[in-house]
Amino acid sequence: MFETETFLAASLIPALLVAFSAGILSFLSPCVLPIVPPYLAYMGGVSVTDMEDDKGARNRAVVSALFFVLGLSTVFLILGAGASALGRAFLGYKSYFEIGAGIVVIIFGFHFLGLYRLKFLDREMRVDAGDKGGSAFGAYFLGLAFAFGWTPCLGPILSAILGLATGQADVGKGMVLLGTYAIGLGVPFLLVAAFFPQLKRPMAWMKRNMGVIEKTSGVLLIIVGLAMATGFLAMFAYWMLEAMPFLAVFG
Structure with missing residues (x-):
C-alpha cells in the first residue's frame, strides 16, 4: 500500500489537469470571451484596430495582460488557501465535503446545459477602473x-476547483490548484494579446458557437461533479500510482 503522503501528492495530478482545463473553459465562457479584445486594448492603452495592425501595440497589450493575469492569480491564490484551510479545519468531514461539492457542481452543470437557469449565475459585477488605461498598475487592478466581479459568472466552474482545493486540506496544494486554474484562465489572455490578428477569426467562430461551448462545459462539470461525489478521482489517483510508479517521487 502506498504511503498516505505519497498518495495525496499524486492525487493532486488529476486535480491539476481538471483545474487547468477549467481555467480554459472559464476563458471561453459567455461573460469572458466577448470582452477580451476591448479589455486588452483598454489595458494596453491602444485600440482594437491597433492590436490588429501594430506589433508595438500588441507588445504593450501583452505587458498589460501579464499584470492582469497577476491580478487574477492573486485573488485565486487567496481563494485556494482559504478553501484548503477550511478543508483542514474539517478534515474529519472530508468525504462529506467532497460529496456536497460534487452535488453542487452537478447542479451547476445542469445550469450550463440549459435544463434550468440559476439567475444569480447570469449576473456579473463590473468595476469601473477609471477612464485611462495603459498602465501596469491599472491592469493589475x-x-x-x-x-472578484466575474465570480458569479465563473461560479459553476470555479466552484468545482474550490471543491477540489477543499478536499486537498493542504494550504500549499490548494494554492497550487487555484494557481493552475488561474494559468488556464490567464494564458489565453496573453496568447490573444500576442497573436490577435491570427486568433481573431477563431475567436469569432467561438462566439458564434457559444451555445455549444456552454453545453460542453455543462457535460464536463457533471462528469467532474460525479467524480468528486463518488470518489472516482481518488481511485484514479491510485491507478496512476500503480500504472506510473515514478509519480511517487512527488511524495
Whole structure:
C-alpha cells in the first residue's frame, strides 16, 4: 500500500489537469470571451484596430495582460488557501465535503446545459477602473476586479476547483490548484494579446458557437461533479500510482 503522503501528492495530478482545463473553459465562457479584445486594448492603452495592425501595440497589450493575469492569480491564490484551510479545519468531514461539492457542481452543470437557469449565475459585477488605461498598475487592478466581479459568472466552474482545493486540506496544494486554474484562465489572455490578428477569426467562430461551448462545459462539470461525489478521482489517483510508479517521487 502506498504511503498516505505519497498518495495525496499524486492525487493532486488529476486535480491539476481538471483545474487547468477549467481555467480554459472559464476563458471561453459567455461573460469572458466577448470582452477580451476591448479589455486588452483598454489595458494596453491602444485600440482594437491597433492590436490588429501594430506589433508595438500588441507588445504593450501583452505587458498589460501579464499584470492582469497577476491580478487574477492573486485573488485565486487567496481563494485556494482559504478553501484548503477550511478543508483542514474539517478534515474529519472530508468525504462529506467532497460529496456536497460534487452535488453542487452537478447542479451547476445542469445550469450550463440549459435544463434550468440559476439567475444569480447570469449576473456579473463590473468595476469601473477609471477612464485611462495603459498602465501596469491599472491592469493589475483590473485583474483583481475581474476575479472578484466575474465570480458569479465563473461560479459553476470555479466552484468545482474550490471543491477540489477543499478536499486537498493542504494550504500549499490548494494554492497550487487555484494557481493552475488561474494559468488556464490567464494564458489565453496573453496568447490573444500576442497573436490577435491570427486568433481573431477563431475567436469569432467561438462566439458564434457559444451555445455549444456552454453545453460542453455543462457535460464536463457533471462528469467532474460525479467524480468528486463518488470518489472516482481518488481511485484514479491510485491507478496512476500503480500504472506510473515514478509519480511517487512527488511524495
